[in-house]
Amino acid sequence: MRCDEAQEWITASVDGELSADERVAIESHLAECQDCRTQLARETALKRELKLTSATVTTPQALRAKIEVNELGAGTRTSRKNFSWAWLSLPRLRPAWAFAIVLLMIAALAYQLRPGQDLAATAMATHESVIKGKVTLARVGDPGELRKELALAVKNRFAPVALDLSMAKLQPVAGFVTKIGDREVLVTVYEGDGPTITCYTFLGTETDAPKSAELFRDNEMRVNFFIFSQDNLSGVMHQEGEVICILIAKLAPADILNLLRGKTHHA
C-alpha cells in the first residue's frame, strides 16, 4: 500500500469505520510507515479538538425561546395546519419582498430612535413618582369600575391586565393613563399590606423588553417573563395577547414573578 492510498483508510481508522480486512491492511502499512503513523496521530488529535470546539457552540437563548414560543406553542393552534409558505418564495414576489424589507428596516430604525422608547425605565421612574406622591391619584373603590374607566380612557382599544393579588393583600386602588413615547400606557396602582405595586399595560410585543432583561420561560403557562432590575426596584414583563404587562415593585424579582405566575388571570 502506498502512503497516498492509505490516507482515506487512516481517516476511516480514526472514525472506527474500517472493515476487519481493511484494519489488518492499514495496520500492516502503519507498522512500516512513520509518516502515516504521524498522520494518524494528527488526525486523531484533530478529531478530538473538533469535538471539543463544537461543544462550545450552543443555541443562543433568544433563538431557543423563539422556537419554544413559535413552534412548541403552536401545537394547539390549528391555523398553521397544512399551511404552506412556499408561495412566499415565488421569484415574482422578490422585488416586493426587497421593498418590504427595506421599509421594515427603516421602520425599525425609526422605532429604535424615537424618544422615550425605553418603556421599562420610564415605568420604573413613574413607579418612583407614585411612591413619592408626585402623582395625584384619583382613588376608585371598585376594582371593576377602575378597570372599566381605564379601558374607556383608551377608547376600549385595550384594558388593563387583571391581576388578583388579594393573596398578597394588595388591591387595585387607583389608575391613570400616561404616554411613554407615542404609546398610551394604563397604570394601575395596587396597595395593601405589602409594598405598592404598579402595573403598566400597553399595546406591544416582547421586543419591548429591555435588552438587559433576563428571560424566564414558564413552560406550563407558556409565557415568557422578562425580568429586570434597577437600583432597588424590580420589574417583570410579559405578554398577554396584544398587550404587554409590566409589574414594578420594590420587591425581589422572584417575588414579583411568583405573584404573576400564581395570580395572573384573564378577566
Add this chain to the structure above:
Amino acid sequence: MHTTYPLRYNAQAVSGNEVRNSERERLASEMMVHLDHLYRVAFYLAKNEEDAHDCVQETCARALNAHSQFTAGTNLKAWLTRILHNLFFDSFARNKRTVSADALGRDAAQKSDYWETLPTEEAGPEKRLLQQELCAKINGALKKIPVEFRAPIVLVDMGDFSYQEAAEIIACPIGTVRSRLSRGRKLLQDLIGEYLA
C-alpha cells in the same frame, strides 16, 4: 324489527386532529433535545450566525409541519439534520462563494506560523487560553474550507454520525463521505496543523 341503540359517547376516544396534535407536540418536545446539535450544524455550515438562526428556526418549523412523515422509533436526530442540510443547500448556500481546495492549500502554505503570532511575553500561556485560541482557529479554518468538505466534518466529527448516516443526510455514497472527510481534514491540517499536539 330493528332494535336501535343510542350511540354511546366514548370519553376516551380522541379525534384524528387530537392524535396528530399530540404526535406533533411529542415530536416538538424531542426536537428540543437536539436543538444544540442542529444549531451547531447550522452554525458551521452557514457563513454567519444570522443564517444559522434562520436555518434552525425554519428547520424546526418544517419538521413540525412534516411530523407525520417521521416514523417513531427511527433516528430523529438524523431526520432533523437531513431537513436542515437540505434547507441549507436549497436556500442558504445558493450564493456561496466557491473556494477551490487547491487555492486553500496555497493560502495555508503562505500563512505564518501560529507561534510567531503570539506575543513574546506570553511564552507560557495557560492551557485554557491556548484551548480558546485553538477553538477560534478551528472555527476560522472551518469557515474557509469548501462546504462540500466541511459538511462531512460537521456531521461525523461534531455530530457523531456514522458514515452511513452522514451519507444518507448528504445523499451521497459512503465512499464519498470518506473521501471528502479525508480531504476536508487534510485542508484543516494545512490551515491549523501547527496548533495540534
